[in-house]
Amino acid sequence: MRIANLLSAVRVRRLLGVLAVLALSLGFFAGCSLGPDQEQALEEQKQKNEKLQKQIDKQKKEEAQRKKKEEEARQEKLEQQVKDLQKQVDKQSKDQQDQASDSSDTSSSDSSDGGIANSSTSPSQATEGIVVVSSDFNTAAATAEEAEVINAAIEYYQYAEIGDYYSTYSLLSYEDQNYYTQDEWVTSNNVLDSAAGEFVVTDAYPDDIGLGVPTYAVTVTVYADDSSFNRTTYFVNEGGYWAHYLNEEEVNMFDDALY
Numbered sequence: 001m002r003i004a005n006l007l008s009a010v011r012v013r014r015l016l017g018v019l020a021v022l023a024l025s026l027g028f029f030a031g032c033s034l035g036p037d038q039e040q041a042l043e044e045q046k047q048k049n050e051k052l053q054k055q056i057d058k059q060k061k062e063e064a065q066r067k068k069k070e071e072e073a074r075q076e077k078l079e080q081q082v083k084d085l086q087k088q089v090d091k092q093s094k095d096q097q098d099q100a101s102d103s104s105d106t107s108s109s110d111s112s113d114g115g116i117a118n119s120s121t122s123p124s125q126a127t128e129g130i131v132v133v134s135s136d137f138n139t140a141a142a143t144a145e146e147a148e149v150i151n152a153a154i155e156y157y158q159y160a161e162i163g164d165y166y167s168t169y170s171l172l173s174y175e176d177q178n179y180y181t182q183d184e185w186v187t188s189n190n191v192l193d194s195a196a197g198e199f200v201v202t203d204a205y206p207d208d209i210g211l212g213v214p215t216y217a218v219t220v221t222v223y224a225d226d227s228s229f230n231r232t233t234y235f236v237n238e239g240g241y242w243a244h245y246l247n248e249e250e251v252n253m254f255d256d257a258l259y
Contacts, residue, residue, distance in 0.1 A: 117154045117155075118154065129158055130158065131153075131157045131158045132200060133201045134201065148242060150218070153204070153218045153220070153233075153244075157220065160194050160197070173243040191258075192253065192254070198223040199220050199221070200220060201219070202219045203219045204219070205217055211236055216235050216236075218232070218234065233247055234246075
């Protein structure tokens with residue numbers, strides 16, 4: 001029964017195919033036998049169709065051109081916004097570099113004789129970006145190594161006061177630079193608003209905390225929000241240069257700012 005139905009379906013398809021061919025043939029022959037009026041009507045319709053198609057093509061072209069101009073205008077506006085933003089970033093960076101340069105020039109002039117930077121400036125006279133040593137610390141009695149460590153701390157905290165966190169990152173120990181990326185460091189300092197604090201170095205002394213390299217503890221007083229607190233941080237000798245080594249309290253503080 002199923003085979004018979006299948007054969008029947010095949011025959012139907014064949015008949016339909018034949019009928020379709022015959023219909024096309026009849027249409028062809030009928031077209032060949034059109035009268036003059038019908039041929040003219042077909043020609044006019046053909047011309048109308050062609051004219052309509054040209055109008056459609058023209059509209060599509062004009063629409064494409066309009067969209068292209070709008071996209072170019074948007075792109076140009078975006079590029080201008082990027083340029084304006086870059087100018088702002090460059091200006092801020094230049095201002096910070098100028099401030100740091102002024103601080104560095106002052107530090108250099110004060111420590112050119114091998115002493116401690118800003119030693120002639122009292123904490124009450126220090127402006128933003130100028131870090132000094134407490135009057136309780138006898139700068140005249142400091143050894144050459146102590147002076148080097150204190151000057152390294154002064155340089156670090158001067159950059160911190162003006163918000164130049166890229167420079168403070170370059171003054172971190174290798175271990176801390178491996179722990180934080182530069183972007184993470186800048187982000188955490190921005191969150192903490194480290195630049196809002198003012199720093200005064202109060203003491204520096206050798207302290208072995210098991211790092212295997214010469215290490216000094218440097219105590220600072222941090223003034224912020226009409227209050228103050230004391231902090232002990234560390235500077236380690238890395239190939240003749242004293243780098244800032246973060247203690248556990250500082251690491252926790254910067255980690256909390258990130259996470």
